[in-house]
Amino acid sequence: MSGQNESPYYFVPHPSRHPISAATGLLVMLGSLAAWINDHTWAPLGVLIGLLWLLFTLWHWFGDAIAESEGGMYGKNVDRSYRWSMSWFIFSEVMFFGAFFGALFYAREIALHQLGSLDYKLIWPDFTAVWPNNGPAELVGTYKSMQPWPVPTINTALLLSSGATLTVSHHALRDNHRKKAIAWLAATIVLGMSFLFLQGFEYFHAYNELNLTLASGIYGSTFFLLTGFHGFHVFLGGTMLSVVLVRLIRGHFTPEHHFAFEGAAWYWHFVDVVWLGLYVVVYWL
Structure with a gap:
């Protein structure tokens, strides 16, 4: 602006x-x-x-x-309107991911233990309430669960680093160091695209070597829904930052007025936080 x-x-x-x-x-x-x-x-x-x-x-x-x-x-009123709009949009995204985290919590902490209780022993006497699980009827094939090392941990380092480089870029823009802002923002985008590349490799490994697919019971469906939608949001955030980068190169924004940059940065940091929750809940617990 x-x-x-x-x-x-x-x-x-x-x-x-x-x-x-x-x-x-x-x-x-x-x-x-x-x-x-x-x-x-x-x-x-x-x-x-x-x-x-x-x-x-x-x-x-x-x-x-x-x-x-x-x-x-x-003017200032429009800037304020954009800020509120972006805030509510990110809040809606929090609710979106909250639904998937809630589904995972329900499956692991409520439904799984109910199926393993004495009430269901006559129906499925051999069922054990451990996670991951392919269900009491064992209708899905055997698969291996995803481990936190090495790809998910590397991806965590990439996203955390991208948050740091984005912050450096933002401070550079506020200090009117445009070339520095451009360089660090470009580094942020490269880190984000590297994350997506490694996630694609992780999915290929899951399907072809672990036999872990969307059809692999509640574990497979929640794993791919959570990580897949997060990857899609990384792509959207990278697209936003790419547009901001082009605008920076063209001379848009000033140290005082650059909400397009700030809004994209808010979104990117939100994506970082969601990934930290995913990394702990999906890969470690």
Whole structure:
């Protein structure tokens, strides 16, 4: 927001086509996805068309917002609105991951012990309430659980390091050292992409050597849902930071006005914190 003014008034944009356009793309994408689940042959193409249309819309929508910001149309009230919006968005993400952590807690601490109690011994006399578990009926194949070393521990070091490099970049921008800010932000993105590469390697190892898949009972489903959605959020955060990096290179932002940087940084630190919880609960406990 290098051109941000000090107007006390709230900027009201002109009527925009972007909301209805984005809603149309989502409708096509999700409707096609539902058809895909029901084995309609045209559905994959529909999902692709809806996704591309949505991305096309978001590209222009965010482009308009950036142009408005750099044009000096955003004052303190708009900045405050963006901060609250990002805060509530991150809160919704906390609730999103809280649901998956809650599912894991319920499976491990409640359902597992109930199935291993005396009430169920007549039905499954050989069942033992230990984690990981493939269920009392043993309907899934044998698999090995994921261990914390070496890939998850290396990934933890990568994400923690990325949080540090991002903080250095932010302080450099606040001190008006643009080149330093660019270099450290680029390092942050490289660390994040390295995390995703190693996670892909971990999944390949799980499927091909441990026989651990999404179908591996409650352990497999919770493992891949938690780590997979976290990986998706790392990708989203890396995309945000990449856009911020391009804007930094183009000369956007000032030491006083750079909420796009700050908002992306908040999100990235949130992703770091979620991973620490995952690392302890999923890989160690």
